[in-house]
Amino acid sequence: MPVNVALGHVSNAFLIAALVIYSLSVIAFAGDFAFGRPRRAAVARGQQAQDRAAALATVGAAGSTAGASGLPGAPEVPPVPGAAPVPGAPADGPVGGADSMPELAVPALRAIREAGRWVLAALALSSAGVLAHTAAVITRGLAVHRAPWGNMYEFVTALTCVAAIFFLFAMIRYRAWTLGVFVMGAVVVTLGLAETLIYTAAGELVPALQSYWLDIHVTAMTLATGIFFVAAVLGFVYLWVDRYAKRVTAGRAVPGNGIIRRLPSIEQIDRLTYRTIVFGFPVWTFGVIAGAIWADQAWGRYWGWDPVETWAFITWVLYAAFLHARATAGWRGRRAHYIQLLGFTSLIFNILVVQVFIAGLHSYAGVS
Amino acid sequence: VNTGVSQSVYQLDTSGMQRLTANPQVLLPGQSLKLPGDRGTITFTGYVPWVSLAITHDPGQLPALICGIAALGGLLISFMIRRRRVFVRATGGIRDRAGEHGTTVQVGGLARTDASGGFEAEFAALAAELRSAHEQAGPHQPPAAHHQHEGE
Numbered sequence: 001m002p003v004n005v006a007l008g009h010v011s012n013a014f015l016i017a018a019l020v021i022y023s024l025s026v027i028a029f030a031g032d033f034a035f036g037r038p039r040r041a042a043v044a045r046g047q048q049a050q051d052r053a054a055a056l057a058t059v060g061a062a063g064s065t066a067g068a069s070g071l072p073g074a075p076e077v078p079p080v081p082g083a084a085p086v087p088g089a090p091a092d093g094p095v096g097g098a099d100s101m102p103e104l105a106v107p108a109l110r111a112i113r114e115a116g117r118w119v120l121a122a123l124a125l126s127s128a129g130v131l132a133h134t135a136a137v138i139t140r141g142l143a144v145h146r147a148p149w150g151n152m153y154e155f156v157t158a159l160t161c162v163a164a165i166f167f168l169f170a171m172i173r174y175r176a177w178t179l180g181v182f183v184m185g186a187v188v189v190t191l192g193l194a195e196t197l198i199y200t201a202a203g204e205l206v207p208a209l210q211s212y213w214l215d216i217h218v219t220a221m222t223l224a225t226g227i228f229f230v231a232a233v234l235g236f237v238y239l240w241v242d243r244y245a246k247r248v249t250a251g252r253a254v255p256g257n258g259i260i261r262r263l264p265s266i267e268q269i270d271r272l273t274y275r276t277i278v279f280g281f282p283v284w285t286f287g288v289i290a291g292a293i294w295a296d297q298a299w300g301r302y303w304g305w306d307p308v309e310t311w312a313f314i315t316w317v318l319y320a321a322f323l324h325a326r327a328t329a330g331w332r333g334r335r336a337h338y339i340q341l342l343g344f345t346s347l348i349f350n351i352l353v354v355q356v357f358i359a360g361l362h363s364y365a366g367v368s
Numbered sequence: 369v370n371t372g373v374s375q376s377v378y379q380l381d382t383s384g385m386q387r388l389t390a391n392p393q394v395l396l397p398g399q400s401l402k403l404p405g406d407r408g409t410i411t412f413t414g415y416v417p418w419v420s421l422a423i424t425h426d427p428g429q430l431p432a433l434i435c436g437i438a439a440l441g442g443l444l445i446s447f448m449i450r451r452r453r454v455f456v457r458a459t460g461g462i463r464d465r466a467g468e469h470g471t472t473v474q475v476g477g478l479a480r481t482d483a484s485g486g487f488e489a490e491f492a493a494l495a496a497e498l499r500s501a502h503e504q505a506g507p508h509q510p511p512a513a514h515h516q517h518e519g520e
Contacts, residue, residue: 281443285443293433300422302426302429
């Protein structure tokens with residue numbers, strides 16, 4: 001079937017619209033920092049700190065009477081170590097526990113309304129952008145009669161679409177709209193770069209890719225990359241907040257940074273990153289396995305240390321290392337996030353360098 | 369060809385060659401084309417259909433597939449199951465400061481995998497539930513809660 005050129009143009013128009021709407025949403029997210037309601041956040045924090053103190057008082061008092069006896073079979077630990085201040089946590093921030101997301105008690109719609117006009121506008125714009133972006137991806141797929149992630153340009157537009165949809169959902173689910181300016185900003189930059197640097201008109205695929213395994217293997221890789229994209233942005237935010245908290249502790253920075261104060265606590269950012277990667281990691285694993293099965297059908301072996309296969313494996317190992325690091329004393333927090341970002345770097349290296357410049361069986365990028 | 373330098377079958381190395389101006393012409397097998405400047409003729413003598421085959425036998429394939437699927441399944445299970453233990457111990461016959469006999473209820477918790485957090489809140493809720501159940505049962509002193517939280 002020939003490529004539907006007109007529909008390809010419709011797709012391009014949708015993508016430009018998405019880019020513009022996303023940019024506006026980033027402005028609205030930034031506007032929330034500048035003109036939004038900081039008071040509500042402060043009130044919520046204060047309330048939360050009070051709750052926390054009350055909980056500590058009761059548990060702590062009980063711990064002092066019963067702590068000495070311990071429990072059979074359980075190793076002796078000081079009472080309530082989980083509630084001890086986490087090193088590097090912001091001095092004014094809440095500490096640990098799932099109750100550090102108290103806003104979850106409020107229904108999402110009400111929480112958004114209470115967050116103020118800027119957040120409402122930003123979320124409405126993000127949603128509209130996601131709709132336009134999704135429409136662009138779908139019309140592109142209809143124009144070329146296949147899954148619209150067959151070359152580098154299509155892959156980037158699809159993965160940013162996944163990232164935007166995933167983050168929109170996570171942002172509303174975990175009331176994390178103050179992180180929107182970072183993630184949506186990264187989406188805008190990536191999409192803009194794709195549009196200007198590697199734009200490829202709607203076209204046929206090379207025969208080697210015309211297989212239903214494209215729908216399975218590349219779809220999984222696109223999904224996982226989009227999710228890891230969000231995790232990487234959150235990782236950078238984590239490192240920034242962590243560095244700031246360290247500088248405050250060392251007396252080299254003034255506490256109460258206007259932006260950081262309004263972000264979720266460092267534990268919440270950490271947990272959101274972890275959940276994001278836990279969601280993406282099995283998808284990546286599945287994608288690698290599906291790729292191996294396709295490789296067996298297409299090239300007669302399921303694993304041949306082709307450069308792209310090798311780098312996909314390295315990425316997998318690094319993300320696995322992140323998951324293990326979070327459960328290893330001395331490696332959680334900052335170091336774990338370095339590993340995570342190293343994993344994303346190897347992923348990007350695989351896409352941008354290995355697939356384009358290194359000769360292998362995976363040279364389908366369509367960038368020249 | 370026999371100089372030892374490897375060449376692609378699909379690409380002609382044109383360095384050291386000279387481009388001739390001749391009218392391109394479709395040749396059928398057996399037809400020939402005269403080259404300009406008395407450089408001779410080119411004859412299309414015929415072609416042999418061929419196919420390139422790579423035959424492999426890998427008895428490890430099926431085990432690798434099964435293990436891969438099992439690894440993926442185990443991964444999903446390990447992410448979905450949160451291992452945590454809660455101990456409740458009631459000790460009777462302890463004389464408190466007022467000289468009354470009572471029962472001390474101790475609650476302990478141990479989270480084996482709590483990477484995504486939430487165990488502390490869950491434990492606190494459980495302890496609160498125990499306490500309120502106790503308060504409904506009788507007007508005694510509140511049970512003691514001992515929270516033991518170990519890293520993953």
